Amino acid sequence: MPKHEFSVDMTCEGCANAATRVLNKLGGVQFEIDLPNKKICIDSEHSMDTLLETLRKTGKTVTYIGLK
Template sequence: MSSVHIFNVEMTCEGCSGAVERVLNRLKGQGVEDFNVSLPEQKVTVTATLSSDQLLEVISKTGKKTMYIGKQ
């Protein structure tokens, strides 16, 4: 069953948000169903069957400071 997870990601430019989009795109069909990256809000919303810990690990690989906010 999928859940909607919200993360606060320190993104300062489109390159930062692009990096987050790239790592999440790689998981489309492998647990990630959909995601939305908001650069102005520095927020990433992910609909996935993966756990918040798994998603946090993936997003953190971009090198951006990432914090799990909670489920929607």
């Protein structure tokens, strides 16, 4: 599965929890949240657009970095 890396404007554990909630609702994803570096790496068959749209539901600024 491709690993997509995103920059997410997370400032606290609450932000990371919001990202975890929306990604778990999407289903079929494995992810790692790097809070200090404000990055999320997602292992998923979903398209990059779907993942980006899902992460934006947190209300945070999200930028696609690329494949890891």
